[in-house]
Amino acid sequence: MVMEWSTDSVPAAARFDQWREACCEHVYALTPERKTRGAFHGAISRRQLGALDVTDITCDGHLVRRREQDISDCPGDTYYIYLQRQGHAWFEQHQRRCLVQAGDIVIADPNLAFSTGTDGAFDFRLWRITRSRLRPLLALRSGELPMLRIGREQAEAELIAGWLDALLRPHATLSPASLDLAVDTLCALVASAAGAAPELREPTRLARRQALLQRVMREVERHASEMDLRPERIASSCGLSLRSLHQLFLLGDCSFHEFLTRTRLTHAHSLLRDPSARHLGTAEIGFSAGFGEVSTFYRRFKQRYGVTPGEWRAGQPLDS
Template sequence: MADQDTIIVLSTDAIAAREREAAVREFYGRICMRLDLAPLERGELRLSASTTILPGVSVAHGQVAPMAWERTAALQQDANDDLVVSWIAGGWRFDTARHEAVETSPGAPCIMPMDRSWRARAQNGDWTICARFARSTLTPLLRHVGDLRPDAINPGTPEARLLLAYVEAVAGGAIGPGLAPLAAQHIADLFAAAVGANREVDQVVAGRGVRTARMHAIKRYIEENLHRARLSAETAGRGLGLSPRYIRRLFAEEGQGFSDYVMQRRLERVHRQLASPLFSARPIADLAFEAGLVEPSTFYRQFRSRYGMTPSEVRAGRAP
């Protein structure tokens, strides 16, 4: 995701009729959204949308003709693991192999994870709004991002209503570079509250201070730099303009060392990839190396200590 404020506007009315469907499918669908688009009931692929890209979050609003959005196994080869929450006038029908089909009420939110296959259909797109999160934006706030059900947000709660209103406000106008990080953080906080985050996160959302904001920035930096074997409090400090001592103290206050947290996130990343068929052809050593685990003996020892089994056993499907 982009790290600067950007607005992308698209309207199919601006595309010649003979080129419209191909352009929408390829550019807006496969390139921008990383989805396959198809009209319903032999209709046309018509839409207008404005997308605002913030640090770690993008928000969009617009109108669409009746259509289907599909995240296919082929498209998942991009390894994108963003999380999308989307509202649409007529409600969604959301089909996935992991859950029974979910039908949301008109205007209710639906959570759509980009790291698995699904198909979403909407008959009425007189208006639609969505927010898309980089996984690293939500990880410090939610412990089990990948376990959220499509209908995890109750649209009748104050948190859900505030989330929708805030996303709509941000999507409706330009956000300057100075406000972009703050707006992105607020959207992530509201999403965490709307899905019923734990008490610690509720406290963060209710009263985010400088210390908490800095800790969130540090954890985001870690997520974005896990592949760097030399990732340390010193390198994070240089990247964020903070002292290594201060960074270590923040982690100590949470009861965990900086290096321990980095190792935890690296092992969790490799474990997630080993359990996914998308990475079944990749050598285990390569996955570990790309997560910054360059010493094989250390990786295997730490992995078995954490999960009680070897990486090969997890890949074979014997994970608990």
């Protein structure tokens, strides 16, 4: 279920006051401040994914504080992952200031006061993880998790962002148990970036390998229709050796080549039922999906779906 809220339905004069209340209800208890007058626009989209709360926020720039009084009035029971989607923003905590650009990630504890702002517009995604789920994995010397920026150029940022993106894929139909395992992996990735407890270093290493496999699989999906796609090319684009690439697939239920074939078959299956592709013959469908030989395409398709591509297409309604 998705909750949508926008200032569009609020009279212009009351928009910022309503925005303040909406932030306190759907984000954290905050103290937004705005010096300029005039129209203000803000939108919040919030959904729940098992133990994860995901909130997208876009709004005009202004100053936001989470003061000690806000924390005292409404302490948070989560940690959060802040992903800058567009533009930039700054954060300040304990006299330390950092600038975040599109693609950067910030991991933080909402129970530590901070301020943030931008001279443009805010556009970010906030993932909240229950404290009891993440805290046991962290090595917190002072008992606190200070704000941590992970730049988009760092491997950890790409792995965390890629894992988060996979959780939001429209075709992802994870069971509650699978989603729970995915959240465990996310927590381990965050702990690896923020500092994992010594006894949990091995689980965090496994989580990084799982996230790296996810990244490799997405790269394969992007280029599967290219007939000359080879594992060497994917390994190089992901900064891996060929041996490491094949070892990653040992974490899953298939090899690199099996996954590539599955991906191509899924694409071909989709094209065969696409009305806009009816002018293409079944052989052309196979070539479009990345198969270099018609016989291989037909054989693999029948192995997976039990019928040939032509038989499958013939059984589809004309208006599908």
